[in-house]
Amino acid sequence: MMREQFSNEFTAKLYGKVSDEVLKLVQNELFLHVQDYDIERRETAIGKYKGYLPECFKIYLVSRKIEGLSNKTIELYQMYLDDFFSRMDKDISDITSNDIRAYLYYTQKERNISNRTLDSRRSALHAFFEWAANEGYIGKNPCRAIKVIKYERKEREGLTAIELEKVRMACKNVREKALVEFLYSTGARVTETCTIKISDVDFEKGEVWLFGKGSKHRKSYITAKCALYLSEYLNSRDDKSEYLFVSERKPHNSLKKEAIERVIRNLGKRSDIGRELFPHLFRHTVATDMIQKSIPVTDVQRMLGHVSVNTTMIYAKVKDEDVKYNHRKYIG
DSSP states (O other), X not given: OHHHHHHHHHHHHTTTTSOHHHHHHHHHHHHHHGGGSOOOOOOOTXXXXXXXXXXXXXXXXXXXXXXXXXXXXXHHHHHHHHHHHHTOOSOGGGOOHHHHHHHHHHHHHHHOOOHHHHHHHHHHHHHHHHHHHHTTSSSSOTTTTSOOOOOOOOOOOOOXXXXXXXXXXXXXXXXXXXXXXXXXXXXXXHHHHHHXXXXXXXXXXXXXXXXXXXXXXXXXXXXXXXXXXXXXXXXXXXXXXXXXXXXXXXXXXXXXXXXXXXXXXXXXXXXXXXXXXXXXXXXXXXXHHXXXXXXXXXXXXXXXXXXXXXXXXXXXXXXXXXXXXXXXXXXX
């Protein structure tokens, strides 16, 4: 166990100083190398710190980074864990289920946060303590006794065919047309759309490489209409940027997440569809449309880049109209 702790602690000291690829390589090579040695922790009056919290906390974040968690998720975990431990005046190994319950209770009471946000905090704590138990920093995970906090899940409906056409008609320029078709055709996340380069698109094959959560990449596809508008958009540009979508003003940097959200939000207002429009709604719409057209859910999962098929199944909702139609078709 000490060999693993030594490898993890050493790797943690390199976090932020080297690339993720080098970090992962060092961890793997070091872990293999130390198997030939016996390692003991030497503690002095000066060097000893209370519990494992300082090093353990940092090592955990590095481990999750190496596992492929996105920077956004890691930052969220760090924020939640920082807040939790700032309120704990005890060693990590002494933290109990009741400590965590009390923290969750007073956090919700003081900050008036929703059950959904509260459960996100519980989930972050559970993941950390489960890791700490598996790594031998604590005896058991005190969060296991705390049940999932229930909250009402709002069912989001994808765009209807009419709403999608209204959005298309509201586009003022070729960049907006290309952006709408790209989001709907590929099901790309907005963060993936920001980083896509022209070289990532194969117009002849109708394919595009997307780089998503946790540095994972996957192949998606563009329709003929999408390819047409993308070509028109690229031909209309006079910049030399390598990115597929760029700002209209010089120096024509890649279109940022906030800029894409603003473009889509304004499109929603102009289209008069009667509800808020945001980039992820196109991803939701194409997933729903694919499943309703009997495309295997595993194919949809692969295109969307979902790790679990359960995430994809969120879109597999049966509409009352579909049930009524099938009843009339096959029964009546």
